[in-house]
Amino acid sequence: MKIFQLFALSKALHYENFSWEEKKMKFLFVFLITFLPLSLFVGSSIFIYDNFYGNKPFENQILKDLENFANSKANLIQEEFNGVKEDVSFLSNSKEIKNIFNQDLIYDVNVVKTQIRLNSQRVSKNIEEFLILHPEMTLEDLLKSEEFNKIAIQQVGETGYTYVGSMVDGIFYFHPDVNVRLKSYNTWEDIFPDIWRLIDDIIKSSPCQDSEGFYDWKDINGVIRKKYTYHSCINAKTKDNYTFYIGASTYIDEYSETVRLASELDKELRNFQEVHDYDDLILINKNGDIIWTFKKENYLGISLNKGVYNSSTLSKIYNKVKSDLGISVFGPIYSDLTNENIILVTSPIFNYDNQTNKNNFIGIIAIKLKNDYLIHLVENTYLDGSGEIYLVNREGEHLTPLKYFPSEQRHDINSERINLCFQDYYNYYLKQGGKSTEVIKKSGIYKNYIDKPVFGAHQYILESGLCLLVEISEKEFLTEISKKTDNSFKEIIFYFILFSLIIIFFLFFIFEYFFKINLIEGVEK
The missing domain is CATH 3.30.450.20 (PAS domain)
Structure with missing residues (x-):
């Protein structure tokens, strides 16, 4: 009843009659009836929440942050790949x-040179295999062998061919032109010095070294035309110790029209x-x-x-x-x-x-x-560079450097999260086809590729066969929890003080307006 009496009496009294001491007492009274209950309420709430939930909210928040970071990086890579794909599509x-x-x-005579070189090396290898399989055969046996002649003399392009000469005496024992066959290369030293030099280079090299180059040659119509040849060493010999080299050559003007058209x-x-x-x-x-x-x-x-x-x-x-x-x-x-x-x-x-x-x-x-x-695209900007972010393909090959392996080595890696990511990837296409699939969480706590517990998240990159993973260790996680806890505590204190001050001043002015009396004297009366 006394509270109601105080309320009634307050309307009849004037605020100007209060002394400074009385005003302080009134403010202290308001402070005590607001701040202490609020402090008890907030403190008990924090205690109960911490005992029931612990770090769970922060854990969920960090996992969500990892998911968002993985998603943003995957989107960046997706956009870059889409740009390259558009270029490929445009060109195709x-x-x-x-x-x-x-x-x-x-477009380039280098294509011709490469094709001639490969033909020469291929036939060289075939001849080596033949001689190794037939160690009993002499040079005379090879000349009579239809099988060996087919290997030694083959067509190259439209106008080219292969030929085989002796490293011992320089004679062309296998050549498609009967006017050249069984003649020494020295026959052309003065007439066609370029081809003579190319053959001389390989015959006199020790150990044997391939030779290649351009030279002039007279065709069947008596016209001098430019040719290109590549000579390959043959690392095998006959029973009577004959060793050989293989040459592949063709007329360059066979390709001149296409080179001109493509320029x-x-x-x-x-x-x-x-x-x-x-x-x-x-x-x-x-x-x-x-x-x-x-x-x-x-x-x-x-x-x-x-x-x-x-x-x-x-x-x-x-x-x-x-x-x-x-x-x-x-x-x-x-x-x-x-x-x-x-x-x-x-x-x-x-x-x-x-x-x-x-x-x-x-x-x-x-x-x-x-x-x-890719290394540039997945640059780690999460948690000030701590943790790890990497790309992996379906075969388990990591495509960017790994934190726990030397960068100069390649490793096949696997983990529960990698498997879940590709299952998630596969589920996406199943859902596109109208099929129901199991929902796979994109983050969690698991063991990484070196069997170390981590907190991580994944995101797949469509049409690439790639998965991106973002992970932090338990130690890094606890550090982040500590930061978030400190920040949250500071925020709670700040808002608690702010809220308390607002309530105190609000109640203070309420008391000012309604009571405007000396509270202590009013209670005594």
Whole structure:
């Protein structure tokens, strides 16, 4: 009842009658009846929450942060790949590129040189294998052998051929031209000094060294024409100690028209390459021959379907693109042609046949990205560089450096999260087909590729066969928890003080307005 009496009396009294001491007492009273209960309420709430939930909210928040970071990085990579794919698609559908394949254009004589070299090396290897399998055969036996003659003398291109000469006496024992066969190379020392020098170089080299070059030669019509030859050593001998070299040659003007036709296209391709700053641009025809590269690498002109490169990495990619018939991303994968890890974005090229109403496969275009391309894209900006972010393909090959392995070594890695990521990847396409799938959480606590407990998240990159993982160790997680706890505690204290002050001043002015009396005297009365 006294509280109601105080409320009634307050309206009749005036605030000006209060002394400074009375005002302080009134403020202290308001403070005590607001701040202490609020402090008890907030403190007990924090205590109960901490005992029931502990670090769980912070754990969930960090996992969510990891998910968001993985998603943002995956989107960045996806956008970059989409840009490269658009370039590949543009080139594969351009009429100019299709003309290169339709007309079998060759832009550079280096293609011819490579093809001749590979033919020479292939036949050299075949002869070596034959001689090793027939150690009892003499030179006379080889001359009589129809099988050996077929190996030694083969057609190269339209006008070229292979021939075999002796390292012992310099005689052409196997040659398609009867006017040359069984004659010494010294016969042409004065007439055709260039070819004489090329043969002399390989015969007199010790140990045997291949020789190659251009020379003039008189054709069957008596016309002097330019030829190119490549001589390969044969590391085997007959029973009577004859050793040989193999030569492969062709007339250069056989290719002159295609070289001329492709010159303008070569300029356009180079302009495109330089504008986009890719590492290389590679054209492969339907037969598996590499007919153009920006960098003119040593794989220019080689065949991926036959010879020594038919089991190479690039050959496997070529065959996969032919079968998949879509834009694909490969790598980083080790290339035995360039002795480095490469990233290729490829597309098949088709030509529509109006007669059959079908798209005919005519070749493949491949854009080779720079080796640090992915490394730059997945640069770790999470938690000030702590933790780890990396890309992995379906085969378990890591495509970017790993925190726990030396960067110069390649490793096949696996973990529960990697498997879940690719299952998630697979589920995406199942859902696109209308099938129901199990929901896979994109983050969690698990053991990484070295069996170490981590907190991590994953995200797949569509149409690339790649998964991206972001992980932090338990120690890094606890450090982050500590930071978040400190920040949260500071925020709680700040808002508690702010809220308390607002309540105190609000109640203070309420008391000012309604009571305006000396509280102590009012209670006594």
